[in-house]
Amino acid sequence: MAADNEMLCNTGASQDANGKNIVIDCKIKDLHYGSFKAVRDTHIPIQKNRITAFIGPSGCGKSTVLRCLNRMNDIVRGFRFSGHVHFAGCDIYHHSIDAVAVRRFIGMVFQQPNPFAMSIYNNVAFGLRLNRYKGSITEKVEEALKRAALWDEVKDKLQKSGLSLSGGQQQRLCIARAIATDPQVLLMDEPCSALDPISTRRIEELMLELKTRYTIAIVTHNLQQAQRVADDTGFLYVDTSEGGRTGYLVEFGDSKQIFDDPKEKYTKDYIRGEFS
Amino acid sequence: MKETAFINGLHAEIAKPPTLFQRTADTVFRHVCGASGWLTTLIVVFIVVKITVAALPAMCQYGVNFLTTTTWDPQTQVYGILPEIWGTLFTSVLALIAGTFFGVAAAIFLSEGFLGQFIFAILKIIKMDTNPYWGKLPERMEGILKNLIELLAAIPSVVYGLWGIFILIPAIRPTCNWLSAKLGWMAFFGTTLSGPGVLPAVIVLSIMILPTVTAISRDALVAVPPKLRMAAYGMGATRWETILAVILPVATRGIIGAVILAFGRALGETMALAMLVGNSNKISLSLFSPANTLASLLANNFPEAGPNVVSVLMYAALVLLAITLIVNIIGAMILQKASSADEGGK
Numbered sequence: 186m187a188a189d190n191e192m193l194c195n196t197g198a199s200q201d202a203n204g205k206n207i208v209i210d211c212k213i214k215d216l217h218y219g220s221f222k223a224v225r226d227t228h229i230p231i232q233k234n235r236i237t238a239f240i241g242p243s244g245c246g247k248s249t250v251l252r253c254l255n256r257m258n259d260i261v262r263g264f265r266f267s268g269h270v271h272f273a274g275c276d277i278y279h280h281s282i283d284a285v286a287v288r289r290f291i292g293m294v295f296q297q298p299n300p301f302a303m304s305i306y307n308n309v310a311f312g313l314r315l316n317r318y319k320g321s322i323t324e325k326v327e328e329a330l331k332r333a334a335l336w337d338e339v340k341d342k343l344q345k346s347g348l349s350l351s352g353g354q355q356q357r358l359c360i361a362r363a364i365a366t367d368p369q370v371l372l373m374d375e376p377c378s379a380l381d382p383i384s385t386r387r388i389e390e391l392m393l394e395l396k397t398r399y400t401i402a403i404v405t406h407n408l409q410q411a412q413r414v415a416d417d418t419g420f421l422y423v424d425t426s427e428g429g430r431t432g433y434l435v436e437f438g439d440s441k442q443i444f445d446d447p448k449e450k451y452t453k454d455y456i457r458g459e460f461s
Numbered sequence: 462m463k464e465t466a467f468i469n470g471l472h473a474e475i476a477k478p479p480t481l482f483q484r485t486a487d488t489v490f491r492h493v494c495g496a497s498g499w500l501t502t503l504i505v506v507f508i509v510v511k512i513t514v515a516a517l518p519a520m521c522q523y524g525v526n527f528l529t530t531t532t533w534d535p536q537t538q539v540y541g542i543l544p545e546i547w548g549t550l551f552t553s554v555l556a557l558i559a560g561t562f563f564g565v566a567a568a569i570f571l572s573e574g575f576l577g578q579f580i581f582a583i584l585k586i587i588k589m590d591t592n593p594y595w596g597k598l599p600e601r602m603e604g605i606l607k608n609l610i611e612l613l614a615a616i617p618s619v620v621y622g623l624w625g626i627f628i629l630i631p632a633i634r635p636t637c638n639w640l641s642a643k644l645g646w647m648a649f650f651g652t653t654l655s656g657p658g659v660l661p662a663v664i665v666l667s668i669m670i671l672p673t674v675t676a677i678s679r680d681a682l683v684a685v686p687p688k689l690r691m692a693a694y695g696m697g698a699t700r701w702e703t704i705l706a707v708i709l710p711v712a713t714r715g716i717i718g719a720v721i722l723a724f725g726r727a728l729g730e731t732m733a734l735a736m737l738v739g740n741s742n743k744i745s746l747s748l749f750s751p752a753n754t755l756a757s758l759l760a761n762n763f764p765e766a767g768p769n770v771v772s773v774l775m776y777a778a779l780v781l782l783a784i785t786l787i788v789n790i791i792g793a794m795i796l797q798k799a800s801s802a803d804e805g806g807k
Contacts, residue, residue, distance in 0.1 A: 220591040260694055262574070262581055262599065263590060289697030299688040302711050311706070312696045362696070 206233040208370060208400045209254055209291075210271040216249065219263035222427070223249050227434035229419050231370070236392060236401045238415035238440070240408060242455070245421040246432025247404045248374050254402060255291035255372055256284035273369070289316060292363035296375040298355035300347030300362070305330075305339050308347040308358055312366040325365055332398075333361035334391050353384025360391065364399065371395065373403040377410065389414050408456065411440065418443040420452045509782065516775035527776060533742050533758075540773045542780065544742040548752035549784065552659060552738065553727040555748075556666035560727075561720050563667070564674025567610060568716075569704060571675070572682035577603050607679065614672035622736030625665045630656060630737075633664070637749050654749035657739035663748070665733050670723035677722065681715020682708060714799045721792030728785050731756040755781040 209231040216224040224246040231237045231254075239247040249258065256277060258264045269276045277287045289312075300308050309326040318325065326343075330336040335357040339350070347358050356376060363371060373392070377385040392401055392414050405411050411418055419437040423430050436443060436452045447453045468478055479487075519527070523540060530541025570576065577599030581590060589595040637654035644650045654660065685708050693703040709716075739751020740761055759774055759781075766774055 219596065220593075255695070257691070257695060260691075262577065263596075285697050285699050287697075288695060293695035295688060295691060295695065297688050299686070299692040301689060301692065301707055311693075311698075315696060315698055315702065359692070362692075366696075 205230070207231065208233045208272065209402075210269075211250070211254055212268045212270070213250065213253060213266070214268040216246075216253065216258075216267070217263070217265040218261060222429055222431045224432045225424070227419075227421065227432070229434065229437060231400060231402050232417065233400050234396055234398075235416035236396050236403060236414050237417045237419070238411040239402070239404045239419050239421060240406070240411050240455075241421035241432070241435075242423060243406070244430055244432070245423045247421050249432070250421070251372050251374055251402060251404045254370070255288045255293055257288070257293065259284045289366065290368055291370045291372060292366070292368035294356070294359050294363055294371065294373045294376045297379055298352055298359055300350070300355050300358050302346065302348060304344045305347050305350070305358060306343040309361050309365050311362060316366055318366075329361040329365035330358075332364060332395070333357045334387065334394075335361055351384075353380050353387060356380060356384065356388060357391065360388070360395075364395065368399065370400045370402065373401065375404050375406065378406065385410070408444075412444050415440045420447075420449075420455065422451050422455070512775050512779050512782070515772060516779050517772070518769075519772040519776040523773070523776070527773075528780065531742060531744065535770060538769065542755065542758065542777050544744050545753050545755045545758045545777065546780065546784070547744045548659075548738065549728060549754040549756070549781070551752065552662050552666060552734065552754060553724060555659070555663045556670060556727050557720065557724050559663065560667035560670040560674050560723055564671050564719070564723070565678050565716060567671070567675045568678035568682055569709075571603065571607050571610070572679050573700070573704060573708075574599075574603065576606060607676075610675050611672050613668065614676075618669065618730060618732040619736075621665050621669060622733040625661050625733065625737045626657070629664060630654070630661050633660065641749055648746035649748050651745065651747035652750045656751070657737050658749050658751045659738065659745075660748040662734050662738040662752075662754075665737055666727050666730060669730060669733065670727050673723045673726060674716075674719045677719035678712065678716045681712040681719070684715070685711045714796060717792065717795055717799060721789065721796075724788055724792070725785055728781070728788065729756055731760050735760045755784075
């Protein structure tokens with residue numbers, strides 16, 4: 186186990202045939218919750234220092250796919266996965282790898298801002314303490330809050346509850362909490378859908394800054410947002426042919442290509458707003 | 462009339478003002494609720510006043526000495542209830558410590574789906590996990606276990622008392638006496654257990670408060686927003702770290718509420734304690750020594766009480782009432798503090 190975990194952090198990103206720097210290579214053959222088949226045949230390569238967006242109609246499994254990347258789905262009783270997710274040279278679904286270890290290297294930001302019911306400082310320090318960080322926690326907290334563009338607003342009230350902040354600030358606090366431990370990858374599950382337009386814009390700017398340092402994967406139902414921030418975009422759609430509602434990847438590629446010149450009919454129709 | 466003019470000015474097809482019946486029903490409803498509220502308050506006040514009046518002669522005669530002396534002798538009419546006060550608090554606090562520990566642990570076990578997960582793992586091995594009937598077994602077993610624990614509250618306390626006397630005491634006696642022989646130099650094990658005593662009383666009492674602690678704590682734990690759990694798991698916290706650092710602190714309020722309720726119950730519990738505590742006016746730290754509590758003192762002495770003794774018993778009842786009241790006030794203060802901490806001292 187320890188050896189595997191070391192492997193997780195030590196090996197660098199792999200290169201694919203086209204010389205692209207792939208950090209996470211996610212290939213889902215099929216994915217079940219109990220007897221419900223949620224996702225099938227989805228292959229998404231996530232490249233280093235780029236923002237990869239998953240778009241698609243409600244219930245197409247885009248959040249499920251995102252949660253595969255740090256094994257958050259393991260919490261759901263009845264979850265079954267076949268396929269692989271290569272991260273740093275090994276399959277994170279290999280039986281010898283602990284899901285908890287995976288999540289320490291791949292941070293996550295959720296749809297609803299979810300700061301802990303503790304002070305702003307302790308929220309950001311949570312991950313550092315979890316990882317038994319030996320250096321100065323105060324410095325790291327400040328650094329993370331600055332990088333999350335929240336420092337100026339909270340520097341005088343670090344001991345106040347994280348819940349006392351506004352929704353947009355709470356979400357940036359959650360981003361600070363996630364990046365405080367310097368994860369390689371940051372997963373964001375509709376991070377702006379509970380926020381007002383101004384906060385949304387701030388978070389988007391923040392994502393563009395953060396991608397110079399981290400690799401970001403984001404789920405969004407806002408096409409404009411995907412267009413504004415994403416370098417790569419994957420379009421998922423729902424297949425009802427087998428009776429259930431199974432999501433699958435229709436098209437994946439450079440955002441510009443997906444939005445300006447989609448190859449598949451479904452993608453074209455969705456982007457033109459003909460269904461949602 | 463102003464309202465008539467206002468309504469006539471509007472030409473609404475469907476909307477119309479509330480009818481006389483609706484208005485009357487509203488008024489009646491409001492007054493019935495108000496009256497019930499006041500009635501409850503009045504009953505409490507009435508009981509306290511009556512007890513105080515009945516206790517007055519004894520209060521005048523014995524004063525504060527009643528609380529600080531240790532003799533209870535109807536022959537010479539000397540009364541002191543310090544051993545009972547001590548016994549009440551000693552048994553209740555010990556029962557509360559044990560009951561809270563096991564109760565909260567059980568609540569965590571129930572709320573975090575440990576049992577369900579275990580059963581699910583077994584189902585998975587025998588490939589029944591997606592079976593429409595057996596697949597629901599984990600949830601069902603969790604429900605059954607929860608109900609079983611809550612069922613402990615439905616057992617009458619006299620049954621607990623009997624169980625304590627005929628099963629519990631004989632069962633723990635050898636261990637207790639062994640402990641007393643080996644570790645007798647420690648105050649807790651200072652005497653042998655010859656029958657009823659503090660330890661059996663504490664064990665039964667903690668079982669009796671267990672359902673209260675478990676049920677309310679479980680509700681508080683389940684009420685913790687799932688998004689916090691997700692946040693902690695997303696950070697790479699283990700299950701244990703998530704429970705300790707994130708979930709328990711949020712549920713603290715509810716758990717404290719549970720503990721206060723349980724303490725109230727433990728202080729006032731009568732029947733089981735009267736049967737198990739030994740009814741002996743002693744102040745001892747020993748877990749194996751017999752003792753007495755206020756509630757059991759009252760229960761044991763009222764049958765042959767003359768007018769003078771009734772007044773003394775009323776005084777003791779008033780003391781018990783005061784102790785529970787103080788406990789509740791302290792509890793309310795802790796809750797208040799916890800809730801203002803929740804809001805981050807806004």
